[in-house]
Amino acid sequence: MKKYYKASGFIVGLLFIASFSNAQKYDQGIGLRIGDPLGVTYKLYLPGYSAVEFNFGTTSRNWHSSYYQDTFNGLNKYDGFRYSGHDVKYTVALQGRYLLHQSFPANVEGRLDWYWGLGGQLRLSKIEYTYFTQEMLLDSDTKTNLDLGPEGILGVEYELQDYPIVGFGEVSLLGEIVDKPFRFRLFAAVGVRYSF
Template identity: 30%
Template sequence: MKTFLRVGFTLALVMTLAFGANAQQYKTGIGFRGGVASGLTIKHFIKSDAAIEGILSTGFRHRGAVVTVLYEKHAPAFNAKGLQWYYGLGGHIGFYEGRYYYYYDKHRRDRYYDDNIVGFGIDGVLGLEYYIRDIPFTIGADIKPYINIPHGRGFWDSALHVRYVF
């Protein structure tokens, strides 16, 4: 767990120091995120280099839904027009039907709950996004590590996304 936090903090610090501000190329984007946690995503720029992203994902295996909100910083990537890095922090809250929610305890044993569960935690994100100016869409990929606070367990979530931007 300490290594997980150190890696996330180090990546955020390096990205903050390495990249300067960049004007956003769009104001708002709405689309689909497909990966470990799939669902709807909306991103809105609040400053030229900062955005708020909301993700509504469903967990079919766990029979639940998760709402994630992230504050993201954007910076140019590889001096390529339309390509941007983004990184940030945020949090999530999820609601699950317990009969489908499993996790490992510290002894690596499966646990089974027979009631409804509310989970919450801290999220990070590191991604790369490309803005296609000719058609108002972005495509991108990200890694979104998160820690569930009640259970103290970390996970790696990765996904691809497509957004219509305006």
């Protein structure tokens, strides 16, 4: 009889541990973000329905052409010069966010959430401008462009039921404080994270 109780207790204990481990939610993930910026993404899920996210990356040299042309035209340094073109040498982008998740009203296997939140974005770019001087000579100059401001985020996230993989898609709106106050810029990205 004692062997029966011991065996029963052992089986119940194993079932309890197995059910606990299956019910346990992943609390962080790291992965790849494709879009603007393109780079690495890390997300930490907090108790409740909130999370913090950090992204580090870059962007295509060919994106934001009209933005950089407007920047050239707005700088006092280039007054009287005529814009010819520009070449973005590099861009580094950092994002930090606080996000709130809500379950998406759909009957799917796995977890499907939509989320929104606020954060901040810092972008540092090095641009070489070419332009015509007042004497109509072609000249060039290199400028470092720093953009900083708050960011609003809206996205959707899907976690596979049986695998620690999370896919996401989002849009965000940056309101610059530095160096073009009250200039708004729209960004979008998709990506995938490995959860652990």
